[in-house]
Amino acid sequence: MKVLALNASPRKQHGTTDIIIDYFLEGARQAGATTKKHYVTDLDIKGCTGCFTCWTKTPGRCIHRDDMDWLIPETKEAEIIIFGTPIYNGNITHYMQRMTERFLPTLLPWMEESGDTTHHPLRYEKKPQKRVLVAVAGFPDHQAFNIVKAISPDSLHILLPSSQILQDMEGKKLMKGFTDAVTESAKQLIRRGEVDQETKNKLVVEHSTEIKNLIREHANRYFEAHLEK
Numbered sequence: 001m002k003v004l005a006l007n008a009s010p011r012k013q014h015g016t017t018d019i020i021i022d023y024f025l026e027g028a029r030q031a032g033a034t035t036k037k038h039y040v041t042d043l044d045i046k047g048c049t050g051c052f053t054c055w056t057k058t059p060g061r062c063i064h065r066d067d068m069d070w071l072i073p074e075t076k077e078a079e080i081i082i083f084g085t086p087i088y089n090g091n092i093t094h095y096m097q098r099m100t101e102r103f104l105p106t107l108l109p110w111m112e113e114s115g116d117t118t119h120h121p122l123r124y125e126k127k128p129q130k131r132v133l134v135a136v137a138g139f140p141d142h143q144a145f146n147i148v149k150a151i152s153p154d155s156l157h158i159l160l161p162s163s164q165i166l167q168d169m170e171g172k173k174l175m176k177g178f179t180d181a182v183t184e185s186a187k188q189l190i191r192r193g194e195v196d197q198e199t200k201n202k203l204v205v206e207h208s209t210e211i212k213n214l215i216r217e218h219a220n221r222y223f224e225a226h227l228e229k
C-alpha cells in the first residue's frame with residue numbers, strides 16, 4: 001500500500017504540520033505501507049489561469065509544464081493521501097490552494113447532481129483512496145478549523161490548535177495521547193480501511209481552559225522576548 005503526504009507548510013521540516021505527518025507516516029510504515037512525502041513549497045507549481053484548456057482543447061492536459069505533470073500520476077497511485085496545512089487567515093495556505101486548483105484536469109467538465117448539490121465527475125477510473133487532512137493552528141480555539149472542516153467533509157481529520165505545543169519536549173509529553181492516536185490511526189486505516197471512533201475523537205484536539213490560558217501567555221512572552229526594539 002502506498003501513502004503519499006503533501007505538506008503545504010512553508011516551514012517544512014521545522015513546522016508542526018510536519019511533526020504530525022511524520023507520526024502518521026511512522027504508523028503507516030509499521031503497518032507495512034510504503035510512504036513518501038513532498039514539501040509543496042519545494043515544487044514548481046504554476047497558478048491555474050482558469051482557461052479551461054484542460055476541459056476543452058486538450059482534455060485532461062493543463063497548459064502548464066511543471067511538477068504537476070508527475071505529481072498528478074503519483075497521487076493516482078496512492079491508496080492514502082495526506083494533505084497537511086497550517087491554518088493561515090482561517091484557511092489552508094495559498095501553497096495548498098494553488099496545488100489543489102491544478103487538479104482540475106482530473107475532473108470532467110460535466111455538472112452532475114449529487115444529493116442536494118452539484119459535482120464534476122472524475123475523468124479517470126481511480127482505485128479506492130482515503131484522504132487525511134492534517135491541519136494545525138496557532139490559536140487555541142477550534143473555530144480556526146471551521147473552513148478546512150467544511151471543505152474536506154470526507155477526509156479523516158487530524159486537527160491541532162495551539163500547534164506550538166508540539167515544538168518542545170514538555171509539550172510533546174503532554175500531547176502523547178494525541179500523537180499516539182495519530183500513529184494508531186494510520187495503522188487502522190491501512191489494516192482495516194477505517195479508524196474507530198475512540199481514536200478519531202483523540203485526533204481532534206480540544207485544549208482545556210487551563211492549557212489555552214498557558215498557551216496564550218507563553219506565546220505572548222515568546223514574541224515579547226523576540227521583539228526587536
Ligand SMILES: Cc1cc2nc3c(=O)[nH]c(=O)nc-3n(C[C@H](O)[C@H](O)[C@H](O)COP(=O)(O)O)c2cc1C
Pocket residue numbers: 009010011012014015016017018085086087088089090091136137138139140144163164
Ligand atoms: C500568515 C499567517 C497567518 C496565520 N493565520 C492563522 C489563523 O488564522 N488562525 C490561527 O489559529 N493561526 C494562524 N497562524 C498560525 C499558524 O497556523 C501556526 O503558526 C502553525 O503552527 C504553522 O504551521 P507549521 O508549524 O506547520 O508551519 C498564521 C500564521 C501565519 C504565518
